[in-house]
Structures are given as C-alpha cells and as structure tokens.
Amino acid sequence: MRIHFDDTNLRAEMVGDAHGLTGAEIREFTPRALDALRGFRKLSEDGLYGFPHLPFQTAVAKEIAAYAAEVRKSYDTVCIVGIGGSALGAWALDCGLRGPHPVQGEFSAAFPRLVILDNVDPSFVGAAIESMNPKKTLVVVIAKSGSTAETVSTFLIVRDWMRRKLGDKAGRRIAAVTSRERGELAVIAARENYRVFHIPDNVGGRFSVLSPVGLLPAALIGADIRKLMKGAAEMTHSCWRENLDANIALRAALFHYLAWVKKGKTVQVAFPYSNRLWGTAFWFRQLWAESLGKARTRSGEEIHSGQTPVAALGATDQHSQVQLYMEGPNDKLFSFWAVKNFGAAGHIPRSRTGLESFDYLAGRSLTELITAERVSTAAALTENGRPNCTFTLDRVDEAHLGAFLQLLEFETAFAGELLNIDAFTQDGVELGKRFTFGLMGRAGYETYRERYENYQKKRQKVTV
Amino acid sequence: MRIHFDDTNLRAEMVGDAHGLTGAEIREFTPRALDALRGFRKLSEDGLYGFPHLPFQTAVAKEIAAYAAEVRKSYDTVCIVGIGGSALGAWALDCGLRGPHPVQGEFSAAFPRLVILDNVDPSFVGAAIESMNPKKTLVVVIAKSGSTAETVSTFLIVRDWMRRKLGDKAGRRIAAVTSRERGELAVIAARENYRVFHIPDNVGGRFSVLSPVGLLPAALIGADIRKLMKGAAEMTHSCWRENLDANIALRAALFHYLAWVKKGKTVQVAFPYSNRLWGTAFWFRQLWAESLGKARTRSGEEIHSGQTPVAALGATDQHSQVQLYMEGPNDKLFSFWAVKNFGAAGHIPRSRTGLESFDYLAGRSLTELITAERVSTAAALTENGRPNCTFTLDRVDEAHLGAFLQLLEFETAFAGELLNIDAFTQDGVELGKRFTFGLMGRAGYETYRERYENYQKKRQKVTV
Numbered sequence: 001m002r003i004h005f006d007d008t009n010l011r012a013e014m015v016g017d018a019h020g021l022t023g024a025e026i027r028e029f030t031p032r033a034l035d036a037l038r039g040f041r042k043l044s045e046d047g048l049y050g051f052p053h054l055p056f057q058t059a060v061a062k063e064i065a066a067y068a069a070e071v072r073k074s075y076d077t078v079c080i081v082g083i084g085g086s087a088l089g090a091w092a093l094d095c096g097l098r099g100p101h102p103v104q105g106e107f108s109a110a111f112p113r114l115v116i117l118d119n120v121d122p123s124f125v126g127a128a129i130e131s132m133n134p135k136k137t138l139v140v141v142i143a144k145s146g147s148t149a150e151t152v153s154t155f156l157i158v159r160d161w162m163r164r165k166l167g168d169k170a171g172r173r174i175a176a177v178t179s180r181e182r183g184e185l186a187v188i189a190a191r192e193n194y195r196v197f198h199i200p201d202n203v204g205g206r207f208s209v210l211s212p213v214g215l216l217p218a219a220l221i222g223a224d225i226r227k228l229m230k231g232a233a234e235m236t237h238s239c240w241r242e243n244l245d246a247n248i249a250l251r252a253a254l255f256h257y258l259a260w261v262k263k264g265k266t267v268q269v270a271f272p273y274s275n276r277l278w279g280t281a282f283w284f285r286q287l288w289a290e291s292l293g294k295a296r297t298r299s300g301e302e303i304h305s306g307q308t309p310v311a312a313l314g315a316t317d318q319h320s321q322v323q324l325y326m327e328g329p330n331d332k333l334f335s336f337w338a339v340k341n342f343g344a345a346g347h348i349p350r351s352r353t354g355l356e357s358f359d360y361l362a363g364r365s366l367t368e369l370i371t372a373e374r375v376s377t378a379a380a381l382t383e384n385g386r387p388n389c390t391f392t393l394d395r396v397d398e399a400h401l402g403a404f405l406q407l408l409e410f411e412t413a414f415a416g417e418l419l420n421i422d423a424f425t426q427d428g429v430e431l432g433k434r435f436t437f438g439l440m441g442r443a444g445y446e447t448y449r450e451r452y453e454n455y456q457k458k459r460q461k462v463t464v
Numbered sequence: 465m466r467i468h469f470d471d472t473n474l475r476a477e478m479v480g481d482a483h484g485l486t487g488a489e490i491r492e493f494t495p496r497a498l499d500a501l502r503g504f505r506k507l508s509e510d511g512l513y514g515f516p517h518l519p520f521q522t523a524v525a526k527e528i529a530a531y532a533a534e535v536r537k538s539y540d541t542v543c544i545v546g547i548g549g550s551a552l553g554a555w556a557l558d559c560g561l562r563g564p565h566p567v568q569g570e571f572s573a574a575f576p577r578l579v580i581l582d583n584v585d586p587s588f589v590g591a592a593i594e595s596m597n598p599k600k601t602l603v604v605v606i607a608k609s610g611s612t613a614e615t616v617s618t619f620l621i622v623r624d625w626m627r628r629k630l631g632d633k634a635g636r637r638i639a640a641v642t643s644r645e646r647g648e649l650a651v652i653a654a655r656e657n658y659r660v661f662h663i664p665d666n667v668g669g670r671f672s673v674l675s676p677v678g679l680l681p682a683a684l685i686g687a688d689i690r691k692l693m694k695g696a697a698e699m700t701h702s703c704w705r706e707n708l709d710a711n712i713a714l715r716a717a718l719f720h721y722l723a724w725v726k727k728g729k730t731v732q733v734a735f736p737y738s739n740r741l742w743g744t745a746f747w748f749r750q751l752w753a754e755s756l757g758k759a760r761t762r763s764g765e766e767i768h769s770g771q772t773p774v775a776a777l778g779a780t781d782q783h784s785q786v787q788l789y790m791e792g793p794n795d796k797l798f799s800f801w802a803v804k805n806f807g808a809a810g811h812i813p814r815s816r817t818g819l820e821s822f823d824y825l826a827g828r829s830l831t832e833l834i835t836a837e838r839v840s841t842a843a844a845l846t847e848n849g850r851p852n853c854t855f856t857l858d859r860v861d862e863a864h865l866g867a868f869l870q871l872l873e874f875e876t877a878f879a880g881e882l883l884n885i886d887a888f889t890q891d892g893v894e895l896g897k898r899f900t901f902g903l904m905g906r907a908g909y910e911t912y913r914e915r916y917e918n919y920q921k922k923r924q925k926v927t928v
Contacts, residue, residue: 327757
C-alpha cells in the first residue's frame, strides 16, 4: 500500500505569498500541529473518539465475514436503507472496489447489485423497489440513532413490501446496524428476528465506514474486508507519528488549515482523476463539511469555520469547472486525487486516420492522457497562482481505499483540533429536524410547528 | 407548464441587511436589470448568441425525430461519446425524464440504456465497452470543435471496437454531432458515412441542450422532444418580458448578482429536492461556472467573478452538508429546486409498530416528508440569516424540463450582462489544454512542453 502527498504547489515559492504558504508560516505552526496530534491522541486513548480503533477490531470483521458467507447464496441484490453517514461509506467502497460507475447512471453488471435507498424522493424509492425481488433481496437498515425519519419511513415501506411477500420470514432477509444502547430500530429488530450488528457509541456516522456500517455492505458485495482493515491499520500507525514529513494526514491538515485561516481559501475542491474515487469524493464532502462547519470553538467563541467541500471529477470537469477555477475568485484550494495504475492502460488504436487532430493520439493510452491532463491542470492552476496539492494512490483496491479513507478521517480530526472545534458533533442540523418533526405531527414538537407558522406569517408580510 | 420562483427568503426583512437584499437595493438596480435584458436581446437578435432561438427550430427537431424513428429497432444501447457541454445535457434529460437514477449507481431497467462516455479513465471506458454489444449499440459522438482530445481518444477506441466487429458497416451505427464549418470529426464522418447533425456556430456547448447535442440523445431514448421544445419556447417568451415580476429569469439573475456583489455570497448551492433533477444540477454547475467565472470584464478590468456552484441533493445532503450550511461561513446563497408532484405519493404503511419514533410516520407519505424537510431546511437557514430562494416545478416532464433548462440559461446570460462579462467564452481552460497537447506530443505545442518542463524544474527547488 502506498499513498503519496505532494504539497509543492501549496507553497509561496510556486503560487506567491498571498496564496501560498511560506517556510516561516509552516515552521511557526508546526508545534501547533504536533500539539493537535497529541491532543487528539489523548481523546482517542480516553475512548472519546473511536474511529482510530476500528481497523484493529478484527473480531467484528470476522463476524461480518462469517455472516456474509452464510447468506451469500440467498440474494442477488443488497438493499441498504440509510442516509448520510449510513450510506456514503457503502457507496464509496462499492464505487471504488467494483466501479467505476459513471456519474450519470450505472452500466456495470456487478453482481450482486447494491441499491442504496438514501433519499425519500417517492419516485426514486418506488423505482428501486420495483426493480427488486423480495425473495432475492437482502435488506440492511442502518441508523445509529435508530430513529432517523428518512430511514424509518423508507424502512417501513421496504419492510411492508417484504412482509407482504414473505410474511414473518421477512425478518431472515433483514439485517440492522444500530447502536447497542438506544433507539427503537433495535426494538423492532429483536421483535422480528433481524440479524443485528452494532455501531460503537464513540463512532459517529461520518467516521463509521470501518465499523459494520461500511464493512457489512462491503462484505455482502464480495469485498475482502480484512484487506480493507489491514490498509487502514497500516495508515493509522503512520497517522500517529509525531513528524510532519512522515505523517501525511497531519501535514495535509496543517496545510489545509493554514490555507483557510491565512490565505482565505474558503473552498476545498476534492478533485479525483478516477471514476472509482468519485464515491469517495461524496463521502469526503460529508466528512469535511459536517466535521469542520462549526459556529463556535470549544471555548465558545464565534468562529463560523468550515471550508466548503466541492467534488469535481477529472478529466470530465475540466470541461465544466476549470474555467471558474482558473479565472474566478482565488478562494479555492485544490486537492487532486491521482491513481497510478488503473488496471488497464486503455490503448488507443495505432492505425492512423490522416487527420492531425486525431493522429497524435494514435498508439498512446487513456492512462497517458488522463495523467497528462491532471498534471497540466495542476501546472496551469499553479501558473495562475491557485494553490493545489496531490494525493497519489498506487491503485484503487481494498488496501489503498481502507488506508485513504482512514487518512482523510485523521486529517479531518487534526484540522478540527487546529481550529479548536468539536469535529464530532452536528448540532446545526437540529433546528431543521425539529421543524420537520413539528410539521409531521410528532409528539413533543408542537412548539416547533408554531415557530414554523410564525416564520410563515413573517414571510407573508414581505412585499417587493 | 408552471414554474414558480419564491425569493422572500433572500430579503433583508427575513435574513437581515448584512445578508439580505433591501427594497432600496432592488429598486436601485432594477433599471440595470432591464438594461441587461435589452442588451442581451440585441446581441441575440444580431445572431451573436443562438440559444434563445433553439426552441423555435422545429425543422431540426423533426429531422431528429424522423431519424430516431428510422433507427429505433436497431439498438438496445445508446452510447454517447462526448464531454462537458456535449454530455451533461443528455444526462440531465435522461435523469429527469427516465430517472431517477441514484447518484451511487443505477438500478433502473430503462430501455434503451444510455451510456455516456464522458471521461478518459481507462477502467471506466473499458467496463462500458465490455457491457455493450456492437451489433446492438448506436454510437453518438458529439464535439463542436471536432477535435476535443478526450472525445477523439475515446471515439478512436469505440470506433475500432465497432469496426473490428462490423467492418465498414460500423458507420451505419454511428451518428456525429459537430460544427458545420470546422473540425476533423466532420471529415471522418463524411468518409465513413456517419449520419451527421450540426451544432449552430452561435451556440456554445453549455447552451446547446436544445440543439442536436441534447435533442438527439433524448429522441433516441424515447423522449418527446417536441414537448421539450414547446416548454422551452413558452419559457423563452416570458424571459423576454421587460418586467421583474413576470420574468423570473431576470429576477433570479438580478437577485443572484446582488447577493454576489453586495452581500459576498461567493457560493451558490443548487439544492434539488428530487433525484430526477440531480442531473440538471450537474448540468447547471457547468453553465454557471464556465459562463460567470471570468478574470476580466468586457472592458478589460480585472474582476475574477464567479459564484462557485455546488450541487446538493435534498433530503440526502441534510445529512451531509447542512451542518456546514447552518453554522459555517455565511458565504452561500441556496437555490432550492422543488417539485410539487412526484408521480407517486410514496405511501408509508398505516400499520403501527407501537414505537413512538416510527408511528408518527404511519399513514403519511414520502411526498409529505420530503416537502416538510425542504420547507423546514429553508426555515432553519432563514432563522440563521442564510439567504435562500426556491424554484418550484409542478412536475418533472418534458415541458417543465425544457422550460427550466431554458430559464437557467437566460438567468445565466442576464447575470453575465449585469457583470459586464462575456458569458459565452472559456479562454481560461486553454493553458491546461495546451500543456496537455505539449505532453502528448501534438505538433505545434512544443513550446508548451518546454514551459511545463520549466515549471517542473521550479518545483524541484522547493524544499521542506
């Protein structure tokens, strides 16, 4: 497993002092980065945050692998019911290991199919259900709280559909992933004999991909989850090293932090040049946005922190976003995600057409082209004073993906420490949730319904 | 066809003076908005910009519909080879009219399949080709310039694959969409007897969805392109109205422009609460970014304009991005895209479980839930002083989609006029393209190869 981080184009020498980091700035903040690492390690050792421990929980992986082997022949479709951190990890792993799925829809005949019900759009849920056979579907319902409104709603529909066809036997085709301690999903699971896997209480949704939340779907679609854990474990060791050269998670965290606070880079573009990493880019959007988007520091000062994560796909988005990236506001930091070995070269035929704009490509390969496009885009951005860096994965397989996801989680945790915020909460979503409960008539949320009605009254008074 | 625009939550009365628009600001700038409309109409009437005329080119639509009828029985897969503006329109239409595809891969059994080869990732292209049968595939290669490197490379591979199986008959299964005047795609198309459709010279890629670029793929997957044109034509009439109340494209353009220049909203979040509009959000990202991301005004002053477009999917991204949207920097404007009628209600079973966090949803519908979530998120953002607006489509069908795409194109053109930039060029991508040509050894780009090598030398001098 080999992942490389190249930060040269983040440096003042390449993009100028206004947008790049100087040696003096890096040296000044290096002790703070090391403090951030030590601070987070203490919290992790104290058991407050669990994700660093996940790659070493081999008993959980064994239990999941055994379950997957036991049920393997009973389904052609795995249907995940979950949203946010309960869905994005499964998508990142499926896209990375069995992809690439094009963004516009899948053509892969990957078996078994993975259907992720991560939205409550009725036509989406309806079409998904129509495409599945209840006798050949294994349902995995995932909710740490056990009461997420979207997940509960969709699950009630899917459960009803299974029970109408299978009666009480439906429970054998359902697995639940939820908290050991709380939530009513566990109650219904016990009542109806679902197989249950637990999410550790100290692991939040967006850090849960190496818990049963991601491991169970991965094992069910045939991934080697031991290799995933092994790659993540190896990365974890290097993420604890107190050395900015050897620890790329810490180095990337410091540089991203400085780009935000010192150089005004309010947007981070995650820019994979690989369709297989497209799912990971969406998983990362949640990780970075929910963890670092915070109103206050731990000590209560207003900060309104948070780089806005943007997912862009290379080379495709060179024809969509790069015009803005080159000429628009210089408010972005670009993180290229490169892959060295795509599995196939993508040979372009040698035969010539006699046409100049075709023949220089004859006999070359798509690997050469996509690589040339990536380094050319980085060079052009650098010449325009736009800071950028590159993570390079040798290939996209279980070991690299496990390591890369863990690396990004550590980077996020370290960035949270540098900002002195709590990267593991998401209180900002509560108000919208409560309005929804109020509007849906859930008991105990009547005041939020009133508050919503007052807001509507205020709206009616606004005139042109 | 009915599309509504609600801008109440963009107003100072709702989100405060620092982030919302005051009546005085709107009144002050209304004459400039009307001037922008008149200025753009003049340029359009003079023939400089062609997209407003596309919905009225019914002869083109007829020719395409006739071709689609003629070939209909000969394929099970339509394979688009194109990138950027040559791919995103087809995806937006397919996703809208036959979707919803989930972002994480398709489960729909939509027939015929649409495979869009919009990247040069070799494993992506390889997997796509493996999934198709050359005797049952209709290839549509789309490139206005006729020489886009990614499209040419992928097309050379696809063409070779077809010719190895079908010999010279392959040409009968290939259609080309390109410029009438220039580019070598037209040469090879004539030589090998492809059916050819033309992109008007005054229509750029990102404004071309209602030209053969979007109409041909749409017709080939069975869409009613006359209805698409009709919806767009109807919208076009209202986009020329010199009235801020009746012309929602102009109104939205003005409000987005003011939010950018007066209130520092450097990010626009396109936030569909509909999986069917997810493709349109990606199409819009190109439209908004490439059109408005400009270094200089028409008179040559430095401006570095351009809101960064972000695509978010409701309700899904409430569990990924809304924490940042609520608590992070107040630098965003949110454009909700709502749908009234989803085709199906998505009934949640009436039977009760005895569990409080499940039973308040019993007997309700997913339509109620996703609607409650959308208005709740808008209310919560508004309470936090975060400006937002809502476009509402009665439903997602040909007429509404044609109208909505045309509305967004007019909005973009008007915003460009307000900024006094040229919204129809993309010179910023040239440097990266030239580096790529240099690295791929294309004749005439040797100096760019040298310049790239000098950049690499400079990089090697950066230490620490």
